[in-house]
Amino acid sequence: MERSPVKRHPFVALVAGFGAAALLFHFLFLWMYTNIDGYFYWAIGRYFTTGTYPFIAPFIYEKPTTVSPPLYGLFLALIGTLPQADILLHAIHLILFAITSILLFSMLKRIVSANTAACISLLFLLFPANVIYTGSMMTELPAQTAMTVYIYLMTRWFQSHRPAVLFWAILLAAVMTLLKYQFMILFLVSGSILVWTMHTRPSGARLPIIGATIGTLLILFWVGTNHAVTGVWGLSDTKKMPFYTNFVWDGRHFPPETDPSVVALRRYVPKTADRYAEYWDLEDYILPYTHRDWTKVDELLGSVGLAAVRTYPAAYGINGLRIFVQTLTDHAPWWHNLETFGSRDPVQPLFCDHLGSIRFCRPIIYTALSYRLWNTYVALSRAFYDLVIPPLLVFVFLPSLILTLFHRRWHIKFYGIIYLLNLVPISYLAMVESRYLVPYYPLMILIMAYGIQTVRVHIIAAAKKRTSRKANQSSVR
Numbered sequence: 001m002e003r004s005p006v007k008r009h010p011f012v013a014l015v016a017g018f019g020a021a022a023l024l025f026h027f028l029f030l031w032m033y034t035n036i037d038g039y040f041y042w043a044i045g046r047y048f049t050t051g052t053y054p055f056i057a058p059f060i061y062e063k064p065t066t067v068s069p070p071l072y073g074l075f076l077a078l079i080g081t082l083p084q085a086d087i088l089l090h091a092i093h094l095i096l097f098a099i100t101s102i103l104l105f106s107m108l109k110r111i112v113s114a115n116t117a118a119c120i121s122l123l124f125l126l127f128p129a130n131v132i133y134t135g136s137m138m139t140e141l142p143a144q145t146a147m148t149v150y151i152y153l154m155t156r157w158f159q160s161h162r163p164a165v166l167f168w169a170i171l172l173a174a175v176m177t178l179l180k181y182q183f184m185i186l187f188l189v190s191g192s193i194l195v196w197t198m199h200t201r202p203s204g205a206r207l208p209i210i211g212a213t214i215g216t217l218l219i220l221f222w223v224g225t226n227h228a229v230t231g232v233w234g235l236s237d238t239k240k241m242p243f244y245t246n247f248v249w250d251g252r253h254f255p256p257e258t259d260p261s262v263v264a265l266r267r268y269v270p271k272t273a274d275r276y277a278e279y280w281d282l283e284d285y286i287l288p289y290t291h292r293d294w295t296k297v298d299e300l301l302g303s304v305g306l307a308a309v310r311t312y313p314a315a316y317g318i319n320g321l322r323i324f325v326q327t328l329t330d331h332a333p334w335w336h337n338l339e340t341f342g343s344r345d346p347v348q349p350l351f352c353d354h355l356g357s358i359r360f361c362r363p364i365i366y367t368a369l370s371y372r373l374w375n376t377y378v379a380l381s382r383a384f385y386d387l388v389i390p391p392l393l394v395f396v397f398l399p400s401l402i403l404t405l406f407h408r409r410w411h412i413k414f415y416g417i418i419y420l421l422n423l424v425p426i427s428y429l430a431m432v433e434s435r436y437l438v439p440y441y442p443l444m445i446l447i448m449a450y451g452i453q454t455v456r457v458h459i460i461a462a463a464k465k466r467t468s469r470k471a472n473q474s475s476v477r
Contacts, residue, residue: 015119015121019121030131030135032360044068044070045077045080046077058283062293065238069180070222082357084359096141099145103152104120105118106152108445112449120449128378128385129441131381132381143438151446154414171211175218232295237294240298243305247305249276254276254308259304259311282301320424320428323428327423327434332385338378342372397444401416401419405420416447422440423440
């Protein structure tokens with residue numbers, strides 16, 4: 001029996017070559033950088049490998065903080081044992097970025113033609129936010145890859161119901177929880193699918209049950225480790241603070257001064273202080289009198305946040321919806337200081353030096369124009385993002401999201417459900433911050449592709465029906 005000839009796509013190969021060239025350019029001429037958030041990942045990794053937490057002012061606490069999940073920090077600590085670790089870190093980020101693009105192409109070509117899928121994947125590879133975050137020592141880029149692999153696995157499971165696929169999806173979701181705590185919802189969703197599988201296909205649930213058991217033990221091990229380090233049960237030593245950040249600082253709702261939480265806060269923070277200040281401004285009032293115990297800051301300010309929620313429950317519900325939509329329309333998802341490389345007085349000068357063997361702001365090939373070109377690129381990218389992306393997300397993504405939720409195919413419906421289950425809780429626990437969308441960019445592209453394709457199919461069907469009706473009327477005449 002002769003094998004069918006392999007279908008060749010010369011245009012796809014050309015696009016892939018262009019994408020590889022773009023990644024090589026990034027590796028040679030661009031660089032790694034970080035900010036205070038990235039510092040916390042590095043610091044927790046250092047703590048678990050050296051036993052010493054490298055505090056910096058003003059973030060000097062009695063105990064190490066687990067506000068940043070441990071997985072990326074441990075990864076940084078591992079590669080930090082090598083000289084010039086920034087080069088290896090940069091290469092690994094670019095490899096992860098390439099994997100994300102390839103998987104996105106693989107899923108898109110089931111919706112559109114291979115050539116169109118290749119073009120979309122290339123645009124994804126060149127999208128400024130992705131290019132910029134590939135050089136960031138943050139979890140957005142690794143989380144984006146992990147999210148794409150998870151969606152790829154779940155798509156295959158819905159199509160094949162193979163136990164091995166669900167096993168890897170559940171196990172990956174557990175590992176992802178230690179990369180970003182918000183991914184715990186993926187583990188719970190995968191576990192719910194496993195429970196359904198146990199009732200409908202008991203024989204196909206044995207291997208996924210093993211994955212769920214291993215994943216549960218992994219998460220519980222981290223919960224125990226977190227308690228041993230911080231004295232707090234849970235994934236992190238930050239438990240109540242998100243309510244303060246979300247509803248008091250960002251939402252501008254403060255409970256009455258007579259509320260017990262405010263009375264407790266006033267023991268440390270005077271009325272003259274800005275009642276809507278961020279926690280890092282107010283913690284300076286609290287820490288000197290609590291033995292620099294971060295959990296006291298979390299308790300005091302978090303209780304104020306919860307009191308505000310109890311005082312204004314309807315406003316809290318509306319505030320979450322506002323953040324959900326405003327996150328889509330917010331400014332470009334990076335910090336303004338990314339346009340200040342080479343400046344004598346940058347916003348955050350600390351991180352253009354090094355953390356261990358990880359150097360920042362130093363490309364492999366440096367030219368006199370490197371920083372100037374980068375700053376110009378970031379400024380132009382910001383203008384492009386602010387002009388193009390918010391309308392695209394509001395007028396294309398949101399309608400597509402609704403269409404996927406009502407799609408007859410479960411793996412497509414699953415895309416919309418997963419997006420809502422991940423982003424709605426964030427909207428009720430965090431401030432407006434468009435960088436929270438970065439890990440979900442591939443998922444959002446798939447949702448838009450299905451939305452546009454659904455509308456296109458309906459338009460074509462309506463046009464054919466019109467044409468057929470006219471033809472029937474002509475034949476009658």
